[in-house]
Amino acid sequence: MLIPRGLLAADPSRLQAEEVDVLVVGSGVAGLSAALAVPPGRTVCLATKDRLGHSATRYAQGGIAAVLDLVGDSVAEHVADTLAAGAGLCDPVAVQMLVEEGGQAIADLRELGVGFDPDPSGPGELARTREGGHSRSRVVHAGGDATGAELERALTEAVRATPSVHSAEHAFLVDLLTTEGRVTGALLWIDGRPRLVRAGAVVLASGGAGQLFADTTNPPLSTGDGIAAALRAGAVLADMEFVQFHPTALHVEGDPRPLISEAMRGEGAVLRDGDGTAVMAGVHPLGDLAPRDVVTRAVAARMAATGTRHLWLDATSIPADHLERRFPTILARCRAAGIDPSRQPIPVSPAAHYLMGGVVTDLDGRTSLPGLFAVGEAACTGVHGANRLASNSLLEGVVFAARIGTALAEDPHQEGPWPSGAGAGGTRVGVAGLGGPGAVENPAQLHPEVGYAPPPGDPVPAGSGDTRPERGGGVGEPLWVRDRVRRVMTDRVGVVRSGEGLAAAMAELERLTVGLGDPGPAGFEAANLVQLGRAVAELAAWREESRGGHWRSDHPAPVEAWRVRQTLTRSSDGNLETGLLAVPTAEEAHR
Ligand code: SIN
Numbered sequence: 001m002l003i004p005r006g007l008l009a010a011d012p013s014r015l016q017a018e019e020v021d022v023l024v025v026g027s028g029v030a031g032l033s034a035a036l037a038v039p040p041g042r043t044v045c046l047a048t049k050d051r052l053g054h055s056a057t058r059y060a061q062g063g064i065a066a067v068l069d070l071v072g073d074s075v076a077e078h079v080a081d082t083l084a085a086g087a088g089l090c091d092p093v094a095v096q097m098l099v100e101e102g103g104q105a106i107a108d109l110r111e112l113g114v115g116f117d118p119d120p121s122g123p124g125e126l127a128r129t130r131e132g133g134h135s136r137s138r139v140v141h142a143g144g145d146a147t148g149a150e151l152e153r154a155l156t157e158a159v160r161a162t163p164s165v166h167s168a169e170h171a172f173l174v175d176l177l178t179t180e181g182r183v184t185g186a187l188l189w190i191d192g193r194p195r196l197v198r199a200g201a202v203v204l205a206s207g208g209a210g211q212l213f214a215d216t217t218n219p220p221l222s223t224g225d226g227i228a229a230a231l232r233a234g235a236v237l238a239d240m241e242f243v244q245f246h247p248t249a250l251h252v253e254g255d256p257r258p259l260i261s262e263a264m265r266g267e268g269a270v271l272r273d274g275d276g277t278a279v280m281a282g283v284h285p286l287g288d289l290a291p292r293d294v295v296t297r298a299v300a301a302r303m304a305a306t307g308t309r310h311l312w313l314d315a316t317s318i319p320a321d322h323l324e325r326r327f328p329t330i331l332a333r334c335r336a337a338g339i340d341p342s343r344q345p346i347p348v349s350p351a352a353h354y355l356m357g358g359v360v361t362d363l364d365g366r367t368s369l370p371g372l373f374a375v376g377e378a379a380c381t382g383v384h385g386a387n388r389l390a391s392n393s394l395l396e397g398v399v400f401a402a403r404i405g406t407a408l409a410e411d412p413h414q415e416g417p418w419p420s421g422a423g424a425g426g427t428r429v430g431v432a433g434l435g436g437p438g439a440v441e442n443p444a445q446l447h448p449e450v451g452y453a454p455p456p457g458d459p460v461p462a463g464s465g466d467t468r469p470e471r472g473g474g475v476g477e478p479l480w481v482r483d484r485v486r487r488v489m490t491d492r493v494g495v496v497r498s499g500e501g502l503a504a505a506m507a508e509l510e511r512l513t514v515g516l517g518d519p520g521p522a523g524f525e526a527a528n529l530v531q532l533g534r535a536v537a538e539l540a541a542w543r544e545e546s547r548g549g550h551w552r553s554d555h556p557a558p559v560e561a562w563r564v565r566q567t568l569t570r571s572s573d574g575n576l577e578t579g580l581l582a583v584p585t586a587e588e589a590h591r
Contacts, residue, residue, distance in 0.1 A: 020045040022408065023186055023199035025173050025226055028055035029148070030376025030397035031205030032155035035165045036112075037405025043164055045197055047171040047188055049206075049221055049521065053156045056207050056222050056377075057394070060148025061261035061329060062131050063141035064109075064398075065391040066102035069128075073136040075099050082392060083586060085133040085291040086385020087548035088563045089239070092589040094382040097363055098392070098399055105398040106140060114154040116140045130266040131390035133291035137266075139391045145261050145327045151394065171195075172521045173206060173225050176233040176372065183233065183371035189521060201371055203404060204230060204359060205397075208377035209532050210256070211482070211525075213352035214490040217249050217259045226378040228528035230359045231535065236368040237568045238380045238581060240357035240532070241539035242549040244388055245495050247271070247296040249351035250333060251310035257351045258333040260313055262390050265289055267326060269315035272345060273302050279311060293387040293549050296350050300495045303349065312345035350495055354393060356384040356549060357536075360567065364407035365400050368569075373407075375400045382565075386548020476515045478522040484512055485529045493537050498554045502541040509534045538576060539566045 020043045024035045027048035035046045048055070067073050078099045083090050106126075110116065117140070119125040128137040142150035159165050172189040177196065185198035206226030210218025231237055248264075248271070249257035265271070265288040271279040283298050284290035290298075299311055315323060320342040324331060327341075334341050359367050359374035361381050367374050374380075376397040383396055474480060492505035514527045543566065545559035546552050565581040 017185075017196040017198055018045065019198045021200045022203060023047065023197050023201075024203045024205055025186065026055065026205035026207055026376065026378065027052050027156070027159075027167070028057035028205065028207055028376060028397070029060075029151050029155065029394050030207075030378075030401055031055070031203070032152070032159050033398050033401030034203045034205050034373075034375055034404055035159055036155065036162060037401050037408075038164070039405060039409040040164070042200075042408070044166070045199070046159060046165055046167040047173065047186075047197070048167065048169055049172050049225070051169045052159070052167050053152055054221075055152060056210075056218055057397075058149040058152045059217065059219060059256065059259065060151070060394060061145040061259055062263045062391045063129065063139040063147045064102075064106065064394045065131070065134065065139050065389065066106045066395060067099060067138060068103055068106060068126065068140070069138075073138050077135055078102070078138060079586075081134050081136075082383065082389045083385070085293075085387050085389040085548075086383075087293070087387050087558070088385065089242075089548065089565055089583055090385035091382025092584060092586040094363060096590075098381075098383045098396060101399045101402075102395050105395060105402070108402070109151070109154070109398065112154055112158050114142060114151055116142050116150075117144065129263050130289060131262040132265070132289050132295060133286070133389045134289070134391075139263065139266070141263065143328070144325060145263065145329045147394070149329075168197075172524060173229055174524055176202065176229050176369075178233050178369070181234070181370065183369050186229075189519070189524070192520065199371075201373060201408060203365070204367075204372065204374040204378045205376045205401070206378045208355035208358070209529065210352045210355070212243075212485060212489045212529055212533055212536065213494065214486040215249065215257055215349070215351040217246055217256050217351050217353045219256050223525040223528050224355070224378075224532045225525065225528050226374070227355075227358050228531045230367065230369070230372065230374065230378075231531065231568070231570055233369060233372070234570055235372060235374075236360045237535065238357060238360045238565050239384075239386070239539075240355075240535045240568055241543050241566065242356035242384075242386050243352055243493075243536065244292060244354040244356060244549045245296045245350040246292065246353035247299045247350050248313050248346075248348040249353075250337065251347035251349045252337045258330070259351075259353075260330055260334075260346055260348055261327070262289075262292070264313065264315055264318075264327060264330065267315075267322070268318050269313050270317075271295070271299065271348075272312045272314050273306055274308060274312070291387055292353075292390060293551075296495055297551060299348075299350055310347045310349040313348045314345040315341045316343060316345065318342075352494075354384075354388055356380070356386065356388055357539075361400070363403065365404035366407065373404050375404055386550065476513075478514055478526040481512050481514050481526040482522075482529055485509065485526070485533045489533050489536070493533070493540060495551060497540055497550070497552050499541065499544070499552070500554075502537050505537045506534065506541065509537060535568055535576065539568060539578065542566060542578060 117127040119127040126140045130137045174187040177185040204226035209224030210216035210222040248260040280287045358380040365373040492501040544555045545562040567579040571577045
């Protein structure tokens, strides 16, 4: 393996090192909540790759699902909706816990100053709406359609007012530091230099990897850095084949593509094709509010059948003043694109939105590596199964962050237990080599190879048909690699997949490596995307069925034998090893 020159110079024993009790990586709802949940008396470093207040959370529109009204709703119904959306792969115990603790999470957020939209029905009541897959109106929101921005504002202010938490901005997670199998800190990249932070516990809250795809509602920083670093360090990942595509991103150029919240359908908007025919009529009993995977597939199928690149979301039946009040962010984005949603339908098409998979955790956020926790989109707690129920993810970030705080208080050494069954059973040796030795003290050795090696006579990967970089950077340079990953993932590993397409994707991803001659975030991000692209494609290729966010045109039905979760770990020889995790039914889980 070739080692990046700049990093090789970074002998960890000679690096300036900081020591803290807890290192939290990521400053979205999960990271901010985790930093605030650390027990008093501990020092916390909150490392964020951008600035505080600039995470993917602030793009979240719809809201937070929680049972706040035990007359018109119940824990059992929210649990049932979550399990149904998850298509048989949710962990029922984790779901029950998430929903039971949801009411307290909302109360805690209000206490911290989050300004949810009030309901005129009574003092202290919160307005609630419905989104896809919900049988009740239980999604609370803020600023109409700016829930994430309000959460981020309030939590960031709370973090700034907490003296034991100091933040490191523009701090990129290069790799986790491990000592004899335990995570003991991380190598960060700050201001063009490596910096070590040694920590008693590390909490990964670094978000998802929407940037694996060319069209995504996630900002450019969503490159799965924490998940990739955990994989390199030897942690168990699961459910990586399950990517959720949102059916209604505004059909304009943009990175990210502006989201048109599902809540708009909750308020009465209807998906139509070019003839004005309602797309979801007769497809699912919940119509436009069917679970998101169902709607996305229906949209993709109608686009394919009609040969169009987008459909229409018709919100003209919603009274203009309500539209204005409820969806100020969306209206502003549409108007900037020359569209007036109160008078004309909005052009929409699917875009990658959420990664159900991530670093496997137990109910307290512990991963398979002692000393390492994960929370939020970087984590795989089992609550989302094969398809996340709308607006469950902000809730998950808050609930599991609080549980990590409790776990840290009860057991400062965090020696386990490991998630039951993680990595067990049905081991197969995969094909996507990650290179490098096992978990070692020198994190530089864990980063992938340098240089792009096109096969003889093939100057660019097959199918690209174009040697020009799409966004700058020559062949093999970070931006070029990033664009190639996004293109192949969109074309071959997107809404509809096939064995043939996945094999082609894996072959191309195998050939992509990143030139890290001059190390920095652009190269690290591209390398992380290559690794995670391989992980998603590999597990998608094994799963010969269709379920939730994973749809195979060559295996278009769910298969009962596949009601298992797939795990992924990096073996000591650097290869990816996959395994299987049994999923109990709700009855089995509560027996
Ligand atoms: C939306 O507002 O449509 C997205 C909500 C979510 O992803 O949970």
